[in-house]
Amino acid sequence: MHTCRNCNQSFQTELALELHRDTCEKAQLFCQVCGDRFRERDATEDGWHYECPSEDCAGEGLREDLYQIDDVRAATH
């Protein structure tokens, strides 16, 4: 079982989870270094310094490596 860590929804296959993560409404931030999506509160503890919650990823900084998904959608439409 594969579970979305943003909304805790479960999926039978990794592919189904991957597809879901692109549209997950609970994910608000997007890391352009690793391509992951996650909740805003997973990326910051103090609301000031943001960094990618993925352990192997060096992405950090709001509007540096991390972007609001709404901003990304607005830019591509």
Ligand SMILES: [Zn+2]
């Ligand atoms: Zn989700």
Ligand SMILES: [Zn+2]
């Ligand atoms: Zn990342």
